[in-house]
Amino acid sequence: MGYHPAVRVLEQLQKSVKKVLPIKDTISRSRNGAVVFIPPLQRLHIYYDHPRMGAGGTSKGMVEWLHTKLIPFAKSHPHIEIAIQPRGQQPPEVVGSYGTGHQKKMWVAKLDRDEIHRKILYLANTAGGVDRTYTTPVLRARGEGVDPVWNPFQAEKTFHP
Numbered sequence: 001m002g003y004h005p006a007v008r009v010l011e012q013l014q015k016s017v018k019k020v021l022p023i024k025d026t027i028s029r030s031r032n033g034a035v036v037f038i039p040p041l042q043r044l045h046i047y048y049d050h051p052r053m054g055a056g057g058t059s060k061g062m063v064e065w066l067h068t069k070l071i072p073f074a075k076s077h078p079h080i081e082i083a084i085q086p087r088g089q090q091p092p093e094v095v096g097s098y099g100t101g102h103q104k105k106m107w108v109a110k111l112d113r114d115e116i117h118r119k120i121l122y123l124a125n126t127a128g129g130v131d132r133t134y135t136t137p138v139l140r141a142r143g144e145g146v147d148p149v150w151n152p153f154q155a156e157k158t159f160h161p
Helices: 005-020 057-068 070-076 113-125
Strands: 041-048 081-086 093-098 103-107
Touching: 041 057, 041 113, 057 070, 057 113, 070 081, 093 113, 103 113
Parallel strands: 041 081
Antiparallel strands: 041 093, 093 103
């Protein structure tokens, strides 16, 4: 009985695959928070009126931003879906849609490209909730509390079971 050619081909294929593909590491490793962070801003909608002769004057800064800073912004924030839509006879607007379901709208009429870039970075770096300002300051105690701060070197003196 001879050696079957199909078996020989399968053995050669398995040997060649082992040489090409790396050995799979099936052990899960902790990465201390890496790849756990989900950026809050998911979509960025940009609406503007294209400046043409005698119109769209409030969108000039937005058009400059689109020509100069859109591509670097998109490369540095690949997780954000950017939608650009021209619409006539309305001031430019930037709308951020967050993963929590909230939306933030910012009117950017008559702003230059750097101010618009700051507004868009603000949308990209916030969590999407309501911006809160606290009117009362945080109270700080002047002295020690009733219970002293726990110290491991003096714990045997204070702890008696």
